[in-house]
Amino acid sequence: MSLTVLKGQLKRVHETSAHYRRQWDELGWHPDELRTLDDLQALPVTTKADYQRSLENSPPYGDFLAVPREQVARVHFSSGTTGSPTPVCWTKDDLDRWAELYARAAYSQGVRPGDVYQCLFGFAWFVGGLGGTLGYTKLGATVIPGGSGDTDRQIDTLFRYGTTAVGGTPSFLLHLAARARELGRPLTDSPVRHVMVGGEPGGAVAATRALIEREWGAKCFDGYGCLEFQPIAWECEAQAGGHLVEDFAYAEVLDPITREPVPDGEPGVLVLTHLDKRACPLVRWWTGDIVVLDRSVCACGRTDARLAGGVRGRADDMLVVRGVNVFPSAVENVVRRTVGGLAEFRVVLDPALADPATGYPTALRLQVEAPEAGQLPERLATALRAELQVRAVVDVVAPGSLPRTTHKAQRVVRAPAEREVSPRVP
Template sequence: MDTLHACETWDPERIRDHQLAALRDQLARVYGSSRYYRRQWDEIGWHPADLRDLDDLAALPITTKADYQRAIDDRPPYGDFLAVPRESVARLHFSSGTTGAPTPVAWTAADLDRWADLYARAAHSQGVRPGDVYQCLFSYAWFVGGLGATLGYTRLGATVIPGGSGDTDRQLETIFRYGTTAVGGTPSFLLHLAARADSLGRPLRESAVRHVMVGGEPGGGVPATRAMIESAWGARCHDGYGCLEFQPVAWECAERAGGHLAEDFVHAEVLDQHTRQPVPDGRPGVLVLTHLDKRATPLVRWWTGDVVVRDRARCECGRTHARLAGGVLGRADDMLVVRGVNVFPSAVENVVRRTAGGLTEFRVVLDPALADPVTGYPTALRVQVESTQDNLSGDLAAALRAELQVRAVVEIVGPGTLPRTTHKARRVVRATEPEVSQRVP
């Protein structure tokens, strides 16, 4: 893979033609094989033959995670979204199960092949080549992250070390011993590894690593966090985006001007969170995705819950697929409204990382004492930050007010106080939860 994939440079009209033709085939297949969608579309009197333009897709209902879970509960263990015979399922991955029973998503052999190709394209666009040594630091147990990257980097021709997201000291030893040149993982775990390496007197910027791809959290799209990762690792950091149901969705190229949507794989809509109507390019909205060729568990108008801004301008790299400017801004259900100001945890992260410096851990605590008694909305942010700087509290509160236009109550806690994770960092917690039930002095 030494050149751009042919589909990555299609002009906008060809992309649209491809998506329309692919959707016609896909929706006909879905109608014939997915009990869920056939029943739903029959109820509203819609047939795939009614799709004459991409805009006609808006006539179909949104599909949510709750819809998917109900279909599993009604017809366990696979549910009515499965669109192939059970014996055609080559792979199952699961949700974390933090809000209910783990939900399965299935792949056929053809789906896995597609998955590998997309990941290989992502790695190639970021400068990884055959002969690189890629150490995968995404989780493998049950979840979806690690195996997709392993498929893709193997297809690209890299030497792959499936490290996973544990055994910190062994990961570091492996990086140095085997000359790892590329890594992938969550920003939280990569910063944790960097802090541990520094404490051992063996900083990762002295390793052979030159390519970093992060995903699973907004950190890769947060300028201060990206700068922190690059400084700690001495490597160029790229953001990638995917979710359990769609793998992968978008990735940054060497220009790092927003993740390129894989528009030959998904049809993307950006909708207003409340009205569910399209928003203009350049305005934030919730990303809604439809598979163009997924076989096992195809999804139509899937509400990702991720807030993005679409940019259709041609990238300097030559790729023509639309980009997600600034990556994923946050989760629609994580957005905080503080005295009428919309605040995403990623915006807080950017201010904290830049102001506090170092490999700083932090979190936002939803504190009833800082909520309006009538509406329940926060009147200020409570932010806990690990630091040894005596004057940081006032400086950070001032920076948050200046940049986000909200009041913040900043609590400084000792290094190592806040919980760590090797999976996805949880940046917003409730004060009633056990881990934050006690006020920090």
């Protein structure tokens, strides 16, 4: 990415985006002042709250929209789980770019024209399904837009039509694997060779990746994107961290508190700026995702920076347990390795295990499915203390008692929801 490209995009944004033109004019800042990449730090970050205020003040599309409404070819929405669904727009050129980036990423994982790709991401009100369909079609694969439902039919389709590549959330792919075993059709017998996962951190969790690869008999790759930036980073065949699409977005990594840049190799929040988006260009978008940049040359020969270890967690999901920062993805890694199998688990925020003065947890409470408790609670608690330096209270619950999902797994819940949880296994 060159300074010239970034400067050209910022000039276009200043001309077309009412939000940024107003903001920058009030700051007395003009894109002509961008002489080095560091000069971008003169601008404030853009947050989800900023975007939502824009929608409230200028409904229905907000004043981030930088093209006439007639040029909007596609609108996708957030899940709407924490408020009104948030629309993000694409022009036809934006959609072509999106497809090209997905196709490039899939090719780097070994997918080729003629492969049969079954898209297991959701389609209804979700960005993942159509994104996958666009990209693999562009690559030249035969695409089956299956979606994230009809489990038995998905399994039958995998075998009947010779699916060689799939994409979906780790939760749904593990759910399919468990059901396939019940049907006597283990997915290791299917022709699938490439598994791309996204929507959850599981693909970057070593133990979860190993579990998926074992259950599917295929190589598993982590893919990372968000509604506002599609895609952000995908792993190549080396599986050594997602390659940032640095010709599509300029990346910064900032301290979550001070919002100052952190050195490469140190964790911080990923902040992104579009380099050629037309419909809803964003500048210094605060993703909220904790990452670590690795700028060493990958074994595949590509030189784009990579996200070492994928997305470590979200800044707002991080748990602080007696001064130790703990991400749900780190807990997942320990649980998968210690418990094994396809059992579900979740972290419960229990007020009984919180410091009364600060409200911060003093220990984690985990619910884990297993046929019997045995020594599992002690063994898992010991592993969590050894690897994450936190105390844990482990409750073993009956297999199948925790909720399943075909979308994104909810790994952290609050204790009031636990009134209806199935009893422990004796």
